[in-house]
Amino acid sequence: MRASLQCMPHDHHDHDDPHALLPPEPALRVKALETLLTRKGLIDPAALDEIIDTYENKIGPKNGAQVVARAWSDPEFRGALLEDATKVVADLGYFGRQGEHVVAVENTEDQHNMVVCTLCSCYPWPLLGIPPGWYKSDAYRARAVRAPREVLAEFGVTLPADTRIRVWDSTAEVRYLVIPMRPDGTEGWSVDDLAQLVTRDSMIGTGLARQP
Amino acid sequence: MSDARPDPVFEEPWHAQVFALTVHLNETGLFAWPDWAARFGATLARHGLSKELNGGSDYFAAWLETLEGLLADRDVADPTTVETLRAAWEEAYLSTPHGQPVHLES
Numbered sequence: 001m002r003a004s005l006q007c008m009p010h011d012h013h014d015h016d017d018p019h020a021l022l023p024p025e026p027a028l029r030v031k032a033l034e035t036l037l038t039r040k041g042l043i044d045p046a047a048l049d050e051i052i053d054t055y056e057n058k059i060g061p062k063n064g065a066q067v068v069a070r071a072w073s074d075p076e077f078r079g080a081l082l083e084d085a086t087k088v089v090a091d092l093g094y095f096g097r098q099g100e101h102v103v104a105v106e107n108t109e110d111q112h113n114m115v116v117c118t119l120c121s122c123y124p125w126p127l128l129g130i131p132p133g134w135y136k137s138d139a140y141r142a143r144a145v146r147a148p149r150e151v152l153a154e155f156g157v158t159l160p161a162d163t164r165i166r167v168w169d170s171t172a173e174v175r176y177l178v179i180p181m182r183p184d185g186t187e188g189w190s191v192d193d194l195a196q197l198v199t200r201d202s203m204i205g206t207g208l209a210r211q212p
Numbered sequence: 213m214s215d216a217r218p219d220p221v222f223e224e225p226w227h228a229q230v231f232a233l234t235v236h237l238n239e240t241g242l243f244a245w246p247d248w249a250a251r252f253g254a255t256l257a258r259h260g261l262s263k264e265l266n267g268g269s270d271y272f273a274a275w276l277e278t279l280e281g282l283l284a285d286r287d288v289a290d291p292t293t294v295e296t297l298r299a300a301w302e303e304a305y306l307s308t309p310h311g312q313p314v315h316l317e318s
Binding site: 018019020021022023024026027028029030031032033034035036037040042043044047048049051052055056060097098100119120121122129130132133134135136137138139140171172173 | 230
């Protein structure tokens with residue numbers, strides 16, 4: 001996918017159609033903005049391509065999974081992460097493009113953590129990539145705070161009745177990373193093997209880590 | 213980490229384009245991210261009054277509307293000019309033979 005001003009028409013099934021397939025109306029409005037801003041020298045189309053490539057191909061939940069797996073394996077790293085996650089993840093090269101802070105919250109037998117953004121869709125992009133559609137939906141945003149246990153059940157997660165659920169509301173300035181509980185039976189596993197058990201949803205708190 | 217069937221990062225090319233445009237303009241210093249989030253949150257809340265947003269195309273429709281409003285308020289992209297260019301792109305698509313690259317006459 002490219003964000004250039006010069007676009008190839010889409011493939012079209014109707015070969016009798018004599019002209020290029022018209023993109024949807026909002027796509028034309030985006031192209032209009034791009035054209036105007038490029039003419040004014042305010043944007044660099046190559047930078048747009050770079051951003052899209054980064055989020056489509058380079059950044060994703062595998063970054064967060066590495067952080068979680070290391071926290072499981074290395075008590076010193078875990079301590080530093082809980083103390084100042086912004087610094088720890090920046091040192092790993094996962095810096096926030098918007099200069100936001102990252103806070104790591106750890107699941108325990110007593111407390112399960114879950115993340116939402118009730119305002120819009122604030123999310124730890126450098127660690128998890130672009131949020132899934134459901135994270136941005138009204139259904140999740142409106143209900144995660146009000147009825148977290150019900151929402152978790154819809155994700156197939158049932159917690160013991162005495163486990164407290166804490167819901168963290170992200171903002172433009174602060175994004176949260178959930179450290180799920182380490183599955184039993186993984187003693188002595190390497191960081192890379194452990195990372196395979198860490199799902200995206202487990203780092204949002206709507207899932208648990210996979211069982212080995 | 214490998215969720216069985218990961219969602220596509222962006223469902224449509226224009227979602228990716230408007231996202232990248234916004235991130236880029238933030239990085240060039242045109243606006244601060246908290247300002248963006250506050251405006252975007254307000255747009256989502258307004259749109260959410262009339263229907264439940266699904267987090268897909270309606271989410272990026274709100275995103276685009278927010279960006280257009282922000283750029284208009286900052287005197288960066290006047291709505292009349294944007295509409296003229298949108299119409300010009302539409303005309304370019306309609307007048308380009310199928311299979312040919314679409315260009316905008318400057």
